[in-house]
Each structure stands twice: as structure tokens, then as C-alpha cells.
Amino acid sequence: MTRGTGQGTTTEVATSDESWDAVHGNDAIQFGPVKKTPIPEQVPPEPREPGWLERFFEWLGDLLSPIGKLFGASWPVVQWIMIGLAIAMLLYLLYRLLEPVLEFRIKKDAEVEEEWVPEREEALALLDDADRLAQEGRYDEATHLLLKRSVGQISAARPEWVEPSSTARELAALPALPEAARNTFSVIAERVERSLFALRPLVLEDWEAARAAYAEFALQKLTGRHMQEQAA
Template sequence: MGDIQYAPLPVPPKEDPPEWLVELLKFFARLFEPLGRLMGGNWSWIEGLLAVLGVAGAMWILWTLFQRWQLARALTRPAEEHLVIDHAAALALLADADALAAAGRFDEAVHLLLQRSVHHIAAARPDWLSPSSTAREIGLIPGLPAAARQAFTLIAREVERSLYALRALAADDWQRARAAYAAFALEQVEGRKLGGAS
């Protein structure tokens, strides 16, 4: 039907690619030729390597999920009445922190209280913590006794203010953090003086 069918368009003549493109393709061919031979001749070895990497990746994912499950279980556990902390370790910590505070290094003294408090909690209840636990997450663990949670939160807040707000801590900040730590770590020692070096 000549009224709706048109004559085919002439096919343009085939042009050779530009010389620079040909040279670039030859360069890549020479560059990847050894890799292609290696993969073509040792495909079973590459398959084994990929299988090992796949298994290692799956194990890492399972381990991460298991840690999160442990942390979620710890977060839903009811609060305990006591968190037993080694008395000698608490006294040694206060002595070290008092020495820093006596030298006017209040930021370091409070930071030391926070670090060792995390170690105390990890030693008493290792199932509560994971390597990625933050100070805020630790302070929200329901299993922590109220006194421990209150002290830990106060110390963590002072450290955050020092590190992130870039506000140097003063003697009053140190005394507050020290008193909070001693209140829960040494609560079994009656009449202990909570004041430290200023």
C-alpha cells in the first residue's frame, strides 16, 4: 500500500571507530589479559575463595545479630537491687582520680571515673554490654540499680560536656562526679567522706 508504506531509508555506511578508541581498547585488553588467564585457568580456586568469603560474611552477620539480641535481652531485664563492685578497685580508682584532680586535671579525672565505671559494670554483668555500647545506652539499661544509673548518667553527662561542648570542667564538676561515683560504688562503707581533692 503505497499510501502508508514508505521506502526504506538508506543504511548509512559503516564507519570505523576513531583511532584513539581503538588504542584505548587495546591498552585495556593488554592490561587485563593476565587477570583473564588467571581466572580462566583457576576458576575452581576462585570459587573456593568466594565460598570462604561468603561463609565468613554470614558468620559476621550472625554474630552481630546475636550481640544485638543479647543487648536487647539485657535492656528488658528488671532492675536489680545491687551491683556489686570490688571495694578495693573502687578505692584505687578514687585514689587515681583524686591525684588527677589535685593537679587540676578535672576533665581527665572525671573521664577516668567514667571509663572505670564501664569496666565495673562489665566485670559485674558482662552480658549487659557489647563492644559498641555507648555511655547513653549503658545509662538506660533497666537492670542497673537506680543509684548506679543516676551516678553513671551524671558522670557521663560531665564527660560529654567536656569532650563535645569543649567546656573545661571545674572543681565543682569534679566534686559532683566523684560524690556520685562514691555514693554507689562505696555505699556499703558508712560514714565515708565523699569529698576529694580540689
């Protein structure tokens, strides 16, 4: 029994070896040799050129290094303090250089806001149209035309000042308007409101007061400015 079993085992081992050799020898089911893909060589990046700020700090460090030797171990703290002072001084010098330009622009903008007046041609055309209505005895229409055109002039020159719902009384109290313009609007608006809401027709004196207020504000300043431009 033992002998027979040994022969069977030997036969099975031989059969397994033959099967393994047969599989291993079949080229159709074998994998080819693995080809190794060469890894490209990593090229180190070129050193970056230091910027102007880095060069400034480097120069400042070299400049202050002799002083650092005097402070010893506390030099790193003192170095940053001195660098901060140097930057603050640089910003102060830059501000002093730009200060005249900034003040000039602010002053110029403020003068433009305070000295706003309608264009000369528009003011003259408005008075001509209103005068024609007044000559026909239509004082209400002439005064209302002064107010309506004046609001249009302001809206065209300074759109941010006038809203669609703005009333003549609100414009007369507008802080952005020069004082002369506010007075003019008050005189004209008072008479227009009287004409529309009190149902009282305007007379010649009302028209003359409204016209004089507009002319004093618009034409006198325009004439003065025109004469200054000619003298220049």
C-alpha cells in the first residue's frame, strides 16, 4: 500500500511539472519583458533675479551691518526697527512731493462746485425766450420757464444734484449750490408756487423780480469771468 502510494505521488508530480513547462513554453500567453521608461532628468530652475524691494533690503542690511556689530545679539530686532523707520521716512518724503498736486486738485474741485453758474449762451437764450413771453403779458409762463430751464441747466451740469422727484423748494435749499444760486431759486420758486397753487396770476413786478434774480446770478458772474478770460 505504501509503495503504491509513492508511485502515484511521483506520477502526479511529474504531470504537474510537464503542465507547468507546457504553459511556460507557450509564447501566446506569455508577457513580454517590461520596458522601463526613462525618467527625464529634473533640471533645477534658474535662480530668480531679486526684485527692487529685495535689493533695497539687501542694500539697507549691508549699510546697517556695521551698526549691528555694536548691538550684538539684539541687532535683529534693532535692524527691523531701523528698516521700519527708513520706510516711514520714504513714505513721508513721497507724500511731501505729491502734497502740492493733491491740494491743487482738491482746491480746484471745491472751486468748481462753489462757483457753478449756467453757460453764458444758455443763460442769454433763456432770458430772450422768457422776455418774449413777458412782453405779451404772460408773466406766469415767463417765470415758470425761468425755473424749468434753470433746473434743466443744473441737471445737465451736475446730474447727481437733481433727482426726478426734486422740487424747486428742495433745490433752493441744496447745500451743494452756491449761495447766489439758492437765493435765485428761492425768488423764482416762490412766485411759481404762488401762480400754481394760490391761483394768483403773476404781475409785472413778480416777473421783474424773478428775472432780476436770475440775471444777477447768471449774467454778472458770467460777465466777470468773461472779462477775466479776455484779460488773461
